[in-house]
Amino acid sequence: MDRRIRHGTPAFRRTNLALFSSGFATFGLLYCVQPLLPAFSRAFSLDAASSSLSLSLTTGVLAVSMLFAGAISDVFGRKPVMLTSLLGSSLLVLLSAMAPNWGTFLVLRALLGITLAGLPAVAMTYVSEEIHGDSLGFAMGLYIGGNAIGGMGGRLISGFAADHASWRVAIAIIGALGLLAAVLVARGLPASVHFEKRRAHPRELLASFASLWRDKGLPWLFAEGFLLMGAFVTIYNYVAYRLLAPPFSLSQSHVGAVFMVYVVGVASSAWMGKVADKLGRHRVLWTTFVIMLAGVVLTASASLWAIVAGIAMMTFGFFGGHSIASGWVGKRATFARAHASSFYLFSYYMGSSIAGSLGGLAWTHAGWNGVVAYVAVLVLAGLAIAVKLRRLRPSASAA
Template sequence: MLDRRIRHGTPAFRRTNLALFSSGFATFGLLYCVQPLMPALSRDFGVDAATSSLSLSLTTAVMAVGMLFAGVISDAFGRKPIMLASLLASSLLVLLTAVSPSWTLLLAARALLGVTLAGLPAVAMTYLSEEVHGESLGFAMGLYIGGNAIGGMSGRLISGFTADHASWRVAVAVIGALGLLAAFLVAKGLPPSLHFEKRRAQPRALLPVFGTLLKDKGLPWLFAEGFLLMGAFVTIYNYVSYRLLAPPFSLSQSHVGAIFMVYLIGVGASAWMGSLAGKLGRGKVMWTALVLMLAGVALTASTSLPAIVAGIALITFGFFGGHSIASGWVGLRANGAKAHASSMYLFSYYMGSSIAGSVGGLAWTHFSWAGVATYVAALVIAGFAISLKLRLLKPQK
């Protein structure tokens, strides 16, 4: 029987990669564009740092819950329709954010954004695994994940630069327009699913599976590790803008945005440390990633700008390395429930962004950067303790 899956070197492969790279770029740009704008939101709406962080934390919390069910919904309605609807609705909600007259309406739009964005990341990966030939899947998945990382960085850069030369509203509108362009590329370029089998949505069937996963000796600890890693990472990125825009640094929004280019370090770190973990042992390399993060936190306590940037770079490197190891480890332990285990891991991961990230705002408000650094160090140390426990687990094959 002729295998009709998409292969490297064909026009369909190029169209698929362009569409999904664009969708990954847009998804994480739409999600993280508000992060460098939090000080501007604080000024415009008269809210403190912890309240301003809700513009991101609320989105990631709702998105975390939505991702548990996105796969089930796409089983009923199809992969491409869900991805396209997700991008269109998300882009329109970000455009609505740009013209929101009140803080309440802005938060409502960002909460709904969590619902709509949940329909893309997991579904996109499922589409690739179904439609792309196994020999070409690794390259296609790598490009999609690269789009995620570059989108997260570019969303921060573009919004920071635009806000400096226009306003935060114009910055958010630009990101929303890029989302609409990505939706157009998905609509025109992404081939229809040929290997999708429609199934009736049964959300209740998920509960017993999730319960089984939580009984595993290692998976709950890996879920907790994802929570702590993301919580520490997002807290640093959420509040470093407040510190660097204020005296004695008094940087411009563009200069603060440029610091987010260290995000590129993470793209290489995830691949390199993930590969190293397979050779030296996941527990050992996870331990190393957390030590690097802790050293980075210590550097951010400095009053030297180069030291602070170096600290952020170390935190980014350690975070992406640790996340790569933890997410891969989840798949190895999950055996026959890999998709559900990945959903649970992403749920914990984004809840870390939401809960731990918002608590970090209280640390900033009451104790300035010393409070943020101490709080993040505590998260990393807790992650380190979990990594020592994970090293004792029997290896899964």
């Protein structure tokens, strides 16, 4: 008898509430600095690219750490690793609020990349192992919806607090919320039922990674993660610089409020996940890049409302694409599933680190039009890969 959790059961609701909380906290802790980049530029006399290191350094270290998170969870279990990750990350964010200088702040943000790695990759593996295949897309969508709310809440809260107090207070508030989420996860997330403890040796780990690259679809899905996140984070990293400057001259709180369009990511991730479950991931993924491209072009407008609408479209497409691609990785990797999730997220966060930082150069040298052109190239590359994946015939385990 299959004991995996299905949609509509009490166990499904409890599991997804805990995962939603963990996703909320993780992405709040990670992205709370994004609307504060102009504040860091003022406080530490930094240009946009240097200020963005507060995020890109974290995501770069996070990407590398992701490669080992799955193997660690294979030894110690999914829930213990997830909980330790959340507690450690919250404490580091609280310490970063008291950092005496920019160098210390960056060191703490780099350490955050290590501690955070224990949650996202392992959470995806937990969902793949414990949720029934018929409900996997919806469950993954709900988890990513928690990520969306956390990303929105972290940005909104930090922007508002920075306007009315300081960036230090803003970051401290997010750290405290992370500790609260850790308590909810400790009490609410069920222990794994289908987890099998095993101790992987370095040679076996390398062999597992190599086997993933022999699959016809997984390497392309890893590339999609890089392009999705690279395009998305670039828009969000530098739009604050544009909106704080003339002719818009918005306050930090108003810029933070723009990030409320993140709420469309909650709807997108769950809805697109269900559509992909029904129609097939290979038939739906490409549409998310078309939506992102339309949103990117719209942000080139001189109208504030058009810019906000463009960011909303970008957000909808991004979270839909991420939900489909990440769920597809979990379904296709019938072997080394934890490592497949780790490699997907390695690519995903390297997109944030590398592409996000390069976007700062586009802003410095060509303004917002340079950012739009740069992001459009990333999205078009993702669209080309998605069209290629339409010809990939999914196996029975990779619908």
